[in-house]
Amino acid sequence: MAQRAGVSKAAASKVLNGVQDFSARPETRLRIMEAAEALGYRPHVAARALATSNGRTVALLVPKLTDLAAVTIARGAFERAAERGYVLVMSEDFDEHSAMSAFRDLVHGGRVDGLIVASSRPEHKLIAVLAESTIPHVFLDRAVPGTGRNVVLDVAGSSRLALRHLAGLGHRDVAHIAGPPGITPSDDRARAFTESALAHGLTVCHVEHAEPTEAGGAEAAAAIIGAGRATAVYASSLAQAIGAVHAAHEAGLAVPDALSVIGNDDFPIAAYLTPPLTTIAMPLWELGRYGADAIIDQLEGTAPADVVIPTEPTLVVRGSTGPPGSR
Known part of the structure; x- marks a missing residue:
């Protein structure tokens, strides 16, 4: 691609990955983008994140990785994060110790920029820790009253x-x-x-x-x-x-x-x-997408807010319901 655009590999990489301090003439940028389009090139989001000073990475903490609802939510969040140029990683909160361990590794270790918590529980130590933390975060599905950063379903x-x-x-x-x-x-x-x-x-x-x-x-x-x-x-x-x-x-x-x-x-x-x-x-998939938007909006300067997903639940009638019978 760099050869097709008549530029160095370094120049092509910097333009495609949006490096802010790289200076290039408008016609050079245009040639690079046209070459990328012609060759069907799409930047690898994870590689881009690792190569920049801002990791552009968010974490999703779920109760159980085996739970179908959590998987569906995660798919929506992962897709939306990728669309906005972010990487999403997952961690399981099967008990308080695991949650705090994940928090220390991901947040204190500087591995993520924000946290989506889909596993909050009453008296969970993580809630108090987050209240004192500067890390951007949202509570997904399981609201924490009074925080003003809940993304929930109807x-x-x-x-x-x-x-x-x-x-x-x-x-x-x-x-x-x-x-x-x-x-x-x-x-x-x-x-x-x-x-x-x-x-x-x-x-x-x-x-x-x-x-x-x-x-x-x-x-x-x-x-x-x-x-x-x-x-x-x-x-x-x-x-x-x-x-x-x-x-x-x-x-x-x-x-x-x-x-x-x-x-x-x-x-x-x-x-x-x-x-x-x-x-x-x-609408679990949509819930994941809204959760990703909520945390990324925070990272990009928007104040946190409570959100109720506008997509309404729907009834799917099958064979397990009918008029009351012999009981």
Whole structure:
């Protein structure tokens, strides 16, 4: 490419990578850019970051790398960061020690310019450390009240959709499998579930808090089934909903004839289960993109602000919900 433009490799590299203190005539820059376009050249974002004094690198801290929601969020964040010339790295916050270790390595080690935290929990030491830190950061999905730098989904809207669907099917006694208490999306979703049920004239028989896993959903659903009233369950994660269907089968209840089940979040596996799961699809990919924009905007001089993703949840109706039956 440098040969095609009639310049040195060093000059071509500096122009393409936007080196600010490199002086070149406008016609030289034009030749380089035309040569790059003709040859289909695209600069390697990671290489560019490593070669500059500003690393242009941000980190995303997620609860579990195995979680489908976290992976989807990360894909959106990675893509948006790359579009804006930044590198995104990921770290898992499976406990407080791992989170603090990642913070020290990434931030104090000067490896990243900003931090996207998608794993905040009540009393997590990282929250207090960030409050005293100068590192630009945002809280993604799990809001930290009062920080003014939260990027979140309309989780209350997901509960309203679920209850509207169940009420339309004729259910009157409903239950909710929430996430762990104290985590904002879990609390907000559970609160909206109760409020929306009352608005539709439904009775909330049970609210069970559980980990967002298949095992957590199965255990919570077993407690709900044991109480003997609910004809429908709304779970706060797809994994919990899968566990709830399993618990229903173990109890000899047909889904949806004896118990309807709705899961939150929609992934391809939901369509291939028996029965296929009705879900509330959340804009997780868009959430990742908004999170990347929020941290990069901070790095480029914009003050932090709370953001609610404008994309609304959508209901995906499949075979796991129906009118109340024999239960």
